Amino acid sequence: MPPRPLLITHCRQLVTLAGSRPEGSGPRRGRQLRELGIIRDGAVLISEGRIETVGPTRRVERHPLARQAEKISAREFVVLPGFVDSHTHLVFPSSRADEYEQRIAGATYEQIARRGGGILSTVKKLRRAPSQELLRQGRNWLAEFAAHGTTTLEAKSGYGLDLKSEIKILEVLHRLNREGPLEIVPTFLGAHVVPREYKKRSQAYVELLVRRMIPTIASRGLAEFCDVFCDHGAFTPAQARLILTAARVCGLEPRLHAEQLARTGGAHLAAQLHAVSVDHLERVKRDDIRRLARSSTICTLLPGPVFHLGKAAYAPARALIDAGAAVALATDFNPGTSPTVSMPMILSLACTQMRMTPAEAITAATFNGAHALRRADRVGSLEPGKQADLCAFELCDYREIPYYFGVNLCRWTLKRGQAIYDATGRFQR
């Protein structure tokens, strides 16, 4: 028997993200980012994991399915779509807390790399790590994501850098996705950095990616997207173009890490390739902003690494939004530069450090994040027919989500109508 319908009633604020006017199917830009579609004393009726209807409690309670539904009051909660975290490096073997301490003491990225740290130190450990251990850690982190309101996340490979180890990571991601409860979107990031065995022979590694790794990953259906770290010390725009063009031929849609450490032209390339997203963008110039604003590429901003590395230069969110670019926000969860699963913390940083309004930040972390993963038809807003992915914060007003920083006020999270986190004990079904 299918589970009974579920009726969430009396939400103090129900943040639907439903558009106030008929619009195209694209991401939100400019002033649209501020349209949260808030319903006071709102209700959501859920049937078979999907949203049946949304509206004021009085009206939704009269729906024919509401009579047989299990009712749960959300009187003390702000309820919104589950966060869509469109940029994470979920699977890694261990933290890099030692580097954290070295950096605080003043060591540079290059010095840390010379001492054996950096991405390649994680690669070395990952190649030796058994899948079971990676799975165990992945499960633990996913529970934390759920506890902070995230219901869908993208996860990249990129700490293997040889075919066997990259496949190991992607298979772990597939297993975690099958187990649930969160939905994981896998991205192949074989072009994260040049592995040690190809030192000073980066072009040979690019050849390996193009001729062997990408076709194998794609033919096994292990990834949906292909990402390249196009930056100083990683891959050039010309190499990124080769890799992403080959990936697209194999059915993997392109995304890029670009303009984080230096301005290399990655943003320009992303717009030219109609990449699904281009992420970081701390170093973009006015010309890049103009190009991105005119493109279909989502600009995914990642304030987490800027904060964690103790830097001052955040991506120019205001200029991007005001120019009309489609902006998303994500955690960039990874052991080197952004060890956080907390989307609420990312919203706090987006507001105070990048001057996004709370409404813009919420839209960027839900609706536009869903677009960045090509899942906007299913997740990212609370509208009839979409998946019942919701999170609830014990607050009076949505602006308090970024306002209270460093504290987790998420009280429950639903994925396809099922509680995947519940600090209230109300969802014992």
Ligand SMILES: [Zn+2]
């Ligand atoms: Zn990243």
